[in-house]
Structure formats: structure tokens, C-alpha cells
Amino acid sequence: MNMGGSMTQVLPIEDSSQIGHARRTAQQLAEKHGFDATDAGRVALVTTELASNILKHATRGELQLRVLPRASGAGIEILAVDRAQGFDLHACLTDGFSTGGTQGIGLGAVSRQAEVFDAYADARGAVLLTRLYPRSDKTPDRRFGISQHALHHDPACGDVWHLAFDGPRISALVIDGLGHGEEAERAARAGERVFALSPFASPLLLLEDIHHAMIGTRGGALAIAQFDGNTDALRFVGIGNIGGSLIAPDKSRGLASHPGIVGGQYRKAQPFDYAQVNGQLLILYSDGLQSRWNLQDYPGLVHRHPAVIAAILHRDFCRGRDDVTVLVIALEATHG
Incomplete structure (x- = not known):
């Protein structure tokens, strides 16, 4: 398994108009790399929620996208990165929880949609990781x-x-x-x-x-x-x-x-x-x-x-x- 280098694709998230662009970009990337409509839909859903989460908790940040080559096919990595004052990750993982006053699907639901979910938050800000693979791909995630x-x-x-x-x-x-x-x-x-x-x-x-x-x-x-x-x-x-x-x-x-x-x-x-x-x-x-x-x-x-x-x-x-x-x-x- 050989994995050639590529740059990280960065999508700024600073106002609500950028959420739709991020969703379309990630979904098209998934479709281009072999995701079927259902799996590409999961990518779109997760991207939307992560971008919305940035605006709710940090007002500005970015999504970072990466294609993950696999032995057969590929996966999609989506990272939400911000420099806010941090937030309660445990609370945010509760479905529907939102400090922004809106009813999102919740990061708990995001974590169930993704094959890999991890996060780190402190006073410097937060990073949320999701990796999505086609449901037919049972190969373990490479760390x-x-x-x-x-x-x-x-x-x-x-x-x-x-x-x-x-x-x-x-x-x-x-x-x-x-x-x-x-x-x-x-x-x-x-x-x-x-x-x-x-x-x-x-x-x-x-x-x-x-x-x-x-x-x-x-x-x-x-x-x-x-x-x-x-x-x-x-x-x-x-x-x-x-x-x-x-x-x-x-x-x-x-x-x-x-x-x-x-x-x-x-x-x-x-x-x-x-x-x-x-x-x-x-x-x-x-x-x-x-x-x-x-x-x-x-x-x-x-x-x-x-x-x-x-x-x-x-x-x-x-x-x-x-x-x-x-x-x-x-x-x-x-x-x-």
C-alpha cells in the first residue's frame, strides 16, 4: 500500500453562506472517489454539522478535507479546526445539544455517522476529526x-x-x-x-x-x-x-x-x-x-x-x- 503525498484542502467557515459550499465540496469529493449516494450523503451531513458547529461555538474556523487512499477505494477525512475559548465536548456529544440556540443533529449523531470520530478541546480551541469510509469497506482505519x-x-x-x-x-x-x-x-x-x-x-x-x-x-x-x-x-x-x-x-x-x-x-x-x-x-x-x-x-x-x-x-x-x-x-x- 503506497500513499502519495497531497496537500490539505482548507475551507474557511466564517459565515453561514459557506456551509453550503463546504457541504457540496465534500460530497463531490466523496462521489469522485467512489462513494455511492448513501455514503456521499453521510459525508454531506457530517460536513454540514461540523461547519455549523464552528459557527455556533467559535464564530469562525475552518474545515480541512483530505482523501485517504485505501487498498481498494478511498475514505474522506473532515477536520473542524477553530481557535475559540473551548467548549464542553461531553455536553456537545449529546444529541441535539447546542449552545447556539439551534437544534442541530448533535455531535453524538455525527460520531455515529463516521467510522472514526475523535476530538480535542481546551482553552486554545477545538479540533474535531471525522473519517468516513464506504460502508462496504471493512478495512481498519490506519492511525x-x-x-x-x-x-x-x-x-x-x-x-x-x-x-x-x-x-x-x-x-x-x-x-x-x-x-x-x-x-x-x-x-x-x-x-x-x-x-x-x-x-x-x-x-x-x-x-x-x-x-x-x-x-x-x-x-x-x-x-x-x-x-x-x-x-x-x-x-x-x-x-x-x-x-x-x-x-x-x-x-x-x-x-x-x-x-x-x-x-x-x-x-x-x-x-x-x-x-x-x-x-x-x-x-x-x-x-x-x-x-x-x-x-x-x-x-x-x-x-x-x-x-x-x-x-x-x-x-x-x-x-x-x-x-x-x-x-x-x-x-x-x-x-x-
Whole structure:
């Protein structure tokens, strides 16, 4: 299972006229990716309620849409993100509850419509996650999250990510092409194409092949992380300033990279091995994200779905002057 990188689609929700546009956009996205009328209708219903919820509780925020490639077909991810003063999630999960004085279907009903529902709210705001799959798709949800945004909403993004799954093994790539815009994207995509051919090859061999493919482009920073659930180990190699962290409920550790530019020049590359990582979170991020975040500042967030974590890190720590990518993966030996 190879999953090529794509940007997060952002729909601002600042007044009621945008709810209908969001509903139509999400429904059409679902239909385009194989959802039948009933399942696409669920996507439309959930989108409407999440957008309405933003206006009720936060007055403004955004919906973030993503297509989730599957072994057969695809799923649709819808995230509601705001910066309000927080609200009582437990109360809001009661059907019909509304602090806005209107009778919605309630987030409890939303959670039943979606195959995956998770949320996190505190004084900084709230993030609500839904993932919907066709009812005929019984494959378990893959616990990863990605938030990727181009500078100034440029259609070209100099960051790329790629994920591959093979039974208990996961291989992840993040490349940040130098600068931003079309030339940065061209550099990063040249590396991604090589990675996609053999994502579970030795990371040093992959790095060497990617380096050669990126010669003649701007080059970029790179990180490759490979998890093997059978051996409960992670191997990591990085060149440049892609950040990497392993997060456990009680500790976190940074992943070591070497200086240099892939496609340009780097003096050495060395893979680092980390043992007993099952149950931990792997977080990879480009330098469009500040590095001073700490999940301990968000009580309980480490136990939330990786997509919620990625959205919150982007919301609170995006620098706003470069493309930004946040990839969060739950390292679990049970991946099918």
C-alpha cells in the first residue's frame, strides 16, 4: 500500500453562506472517489454539522478535507479546526445539544455517522476529526495524520510526504525542497518518485538514489523513517532540517539528522536505530513548523488520533513564512 503525498484542502467557515459550499465540496469529493449516494450523503451531513458547529461555538474556523487512499477505494477525512475559548465536548456529544440556540443533529449523531470520530478541546480551541469510509469497506482505519499547507495557499508546495504500509511495516518520507513554489516542488517530487519505487529498501540506499534523482534541482532536506512491528524497532536517517520526534506518554526524544542538502552536498549520512517503540508516536515535520512545541502542554493529546495531533500542531505552531508539513504516525505492530 503506497500513499502519495497531497496537500490539505482548507475551507474557511466564517459565515453561514459557506456551509453550503463546504457541504457540496465534500460530497463531490466523496462521489469522485467512489462513494455511492448513501455514503456521499453521510459525508454531506457530517460536513454540514461540523461547519455549523464552528459557527455556533467559535464564530469562525475552518474545515480541512483530505482523501485517504485505501487498498481498494478511498475514505474522506473532515477536520473542524477553530481557535475559540473551548467548549464542553461531553455536553456537545449529546444529541441535539447546542449552545447556539439551534437544534442541530448533535455531535453524538455525527460520531455515529463516521467510522472514526475523535476530538480535542481546551482553552486554545477545538479540533474535531471525522473519517468516513464506504460502508462496504471493512478495512481498519490506519492511525496516521497529515497536515500539509503551501505558503500563501500557493497551488505548488515544496514539501512532499509519502507513506507505505506492508503488513507490520511502515515507511515514511518527508522532503522539503529548498525555498517554495514550483521549483521547490519539482525537487521534492523527484525524490518522492524514487522513494515510491522501493520504500522498504535500505534507507541509505534510498537516500543515495534520491540524491542522484534530485541533482540538477534545487535539492532539499529529507527524512526517512522505517518501522518494523515484528522487531519493534525504528530506523531513521535525515539530512537537513526535517524535524523528527518519538513521543511516548511519559517522554519524548528527538531524532538525529546530519547537515547537508540532498541533491546538493552532504558529508555523511548515518541511520539511527530506536528500539521498543511500539505504542509511541512518530512525528516528522518540515521547518515551516516551529520546533518549540511540547505535547505535554496539551493534557491527554498524546492519546488522541494522530490526525487530531497533526492539526493542532499546525494550528498552533505554523511559522506562516514557508510551506509546512506535519506527519504523525502511531507506531503499532497491528497495522494490516
